[in-house]
Amino acid sequence: MTFRKKAYSGRLIFDHLPKTAGQAINAWLISELGTGCVTPNLIGEHSDLIRNYGGAYSVISAHVHFQYGETLDPRYQYITLFRDPIDRIVSWLYFVVNNHTDAQLPFLRKACLEFINNGDISLNPRISNGYVEHFSRIGGISDESDEKKIEHAFSVIKQYDVVGLYDNIPGFLSDTATLIGVSAPEKLKGVNITKQRPQMNELSSDMRERIVALNRLDIRLFEMVVAWKNSPDVEEPPQNESLIKYQLTKHERKHYRNTSTVDLRISSATVREGGEFTPGQLMTFDIDISLNREMTNFEIGIHIFDSVGNKAFETTSTALGHSYPLMGAGYYRISHYVIADLPIGKYTAGLSFSERLPQGLKDVFWQDVLYGFDVVHPKDNMFSGHSYLPAALSVAKTKNALVPTIVSNHAGFLRAINPPEQLTAGESTCIKVEVSNSSDCIWQGDTYLPISFSYHWLKSNGEIFLSNGLRSAIPDGGFKPNTVRTGELRVEAPNETGSFILVLTLVQESVAWFEENGFSAAQHTIEIKEPNA
CATH class of the missing domain: 3.40.50.300 (P-loop containing nucleotide triphosphate hydrolases)
Incomplete structure (x- = not known):
């Protein structure tokens, strides 16, 4: 054989x-x-x-x-x-x-x-x-x-x-x-x-x-x-x-931690000195934030991972001896100062913001990956392994005027242009839509609280079949007050046949579905056919 x-x-x-x-x-x-x-x-x-x-x-x-x-x-x-x-x-x-x-x-x-x-x-x-x-x-x-x-x-x-x-x-x-x-x-x-x-x-x-x-x-x-x-x-x-x-050995997959809430918003995150460092060089991680409410026992953390996802370094404001028992609502610039005493390689850095409450630590914002940078060692000074990183931290309140991204007025409607009357089970299609913003605020969102097109599928009796549809990007610049713009919304049909109701709408992640706050979503009855029927 x-x-x-x-x-x-x-x-x-x-x-x-x-x-x-x-x-x-x-x-x-x-x-x-x-x-x-x-x-x-x-x-x-x-x-x-x-x-x-x-x-x-x-x-x-x-x-x-x-x-x-x-x-x-x-x-x-x-x-x-x-x-x-x-x-x-x-x-x-x-x-x-x-x-x-x-x-x-x-x-x-x-x-x-x-x-x-x-x-x-x-x-x-x-x-x-x-x-x-x-x-x-x-x-x-x-x-x-x-x-x-x-x-x-x-x-x-x-x-x-x-x-x-x-x-x-x-x-x-x-x-x-x-x-x-x-x-x-x-x-x-x-x-x-x-x-x-x-x-x-x-x-x-x-x-x-x-x-x-x-x-x-x-x-x-x-x-x-x-x-x-x-x-x-x-x-x-x-x-x-x-x-x-080379026998296979057990390995659990790493899941990066990402949490965002409406209590804290990121305006910008930059590495002040650029993206390449040599050992001993100062790295300054700047991040502009807005707090939308007062924070108690506020804790700020930084964590650095190597190219394969292993944690190279982590510290918090508490560990560094900084205490913020009461942080009022407003705009702040957070700066982490870290010495790049790391082996040569590629790295990512992320930040965390939490409240230390009697019942435990409550995450307000946590992103494992916000920055990327390289550490380049001189050829005569190469070494391997992780080292202790001296670090410092400063917090200064600012008065930066940030564009509000959390939508507070959802008045308006969405209309589908020539929606399909039937689809094949599991079929993916794009539907052209028209959105009217009748409110007095811009619908734009940001990286952490984006606004997207989405949809729900209902059964013919009104019962929810799929509550959380695919997301499609809205036009660049979002929807300004008292304007009408068109866009395209990608929809995936149910894998089952029958008569369904498609609800086309807008959603702001971690905030709300627009139709829950006065927005008029489009509804269309669509027949889902069996493939090759």
């Missing part, structure tokens, strides 16, 4: 076939290797998954879709798990019916019920020969005969590094654990288990015959895989020495 030549190991794709315990296996991989090493369970095109996630994650776990002729990537190792095709289809049908409501999957749940009860054929393409279709695409051509597709699919499967059977999940977990250098679990915790379904021996003869008729190619391919796996002389993939040398 000839195995694929790999460029290097240590990267893995779990080709998760639907209803084969993939969510549970994904949860196990994350528990062993961490959220920084393993993706959540994804759905996507093979090449897109590698391009979008391959740089950040060592393990991609996904329902993978291959284009015809696309090959397995030599930089990755592949694993997958097979289940009896009839059992898999039954599990999927009853998972849709018993784990969901009509509101969640109205069309699909109805179609599954009709197939179970009456043999409705509208569902047939979704439950027909999924295995053969999936694997025959890899390096294959679309017009192959059924016999060629089965033969080709089987040859591709044998190129995978681990192929498991659902009836022997412990064996699959053991092989996968050996491949990535971790311990196999004693028991796999169930995830997304079908709540109620008939067992294989409880299926009606009519239902079994219908499923078999739709999956004759998959059944033949599955029998070939089982025979191959159970063969006493089956050749195992060669041991990968580089993978053992």
Whole structure:
């Protein structure tokens, strides 16, 4: 047997076939290797998954879709798990019916019920020969005969590094654990288990015959895989020495902390001396803020991260011996003075503002990344590692006149220009709109409290289906008082079919939806159709 030549190991794709315990296996991989090493369970095109996630994650776990002729990537190792095709289809049908409501999957749940009860054929393409279709695409051509597709699919499967059977999940977990250098679990915790379904021996003869008729190619391919796996002389993939040398280790993904409130607004954030420093040079981080209310026991912090997200330095006004028991509303310039005694490299800096209250620290504003700068060391004085950074802080009240960005008067309306009467489920479209600002203030927002176009989807009875739509940018300069401007609003249709009400509006982040304060939003009834209907 000839195995694929790999460029290097240590990267893995779990080709998760639907209803084969993939969510549970994904949860196990994350528990062993961490959220920084393993993706959540994804759905996507093979090449897109590698391009979008391959740089950040060592393990991609996904329902993978291959284009015809696309090959397995030599930089990755592949694993997958097979289940009896009839059992898999039954599990999927009853998972849709018993784990969901009509509101969640109205069309699909109805179609599954009709197939179970009456043999409705509208569902047939979704439950027909999924295995053969999936694997025959890899390096294959679309017009192959059924016999060629089965033969080709089987040859591709044998190129995978681990192929498991659902009836022997412990064996699959053991092989996968050996491949990535971790311990196999004693028991796999169930995830997304079908709540109620008939067992294989409880299926009606009519239902079994219908499923078999739709999956004759998959059944033949599955029998070939089982025979191959159970063969006493089956050749195992060669041991990968580089993978053992560089075993995957657990790594949790870093999430940057970002918090903004209406109590504090940022006008500007700059590094006074520029963006490049040498060791010992003074760095001055200036930030102009406005406090919109009085602050008690105000605390100011600075934190610096290196290029891989590790914290290099952090301090606060409290740690530096500065106390601000009462800060009145108004405009301030905050300046942090830090000595750039850091290893050569790229860095980011962020600031925090909090109140120390009896019940604990309350964040008013926190941004982990506000500035970027480089530290360049002379060639004769290079060193590695983090050092203590002498630091100082000054606060001076200013009288800068800042343009108010929190909208206080929302009088006006939005009108859609030629809105669509129908959309396809999941379709994305742009709608031209006209906005009239009838108020006495500008609607502009800023970086931290921006104003955007957005929308809600309501069901035909007025019940909320989606409350928080996509955001689209408003025109540059915003909407001045007593003016009318046009713009474009991107809308994504619901993934369900039926009659829906689209509400087009404006929103100021962390402040309010405009229609909650007197603004007249546009409403249009739109019919959502099934794709290719």
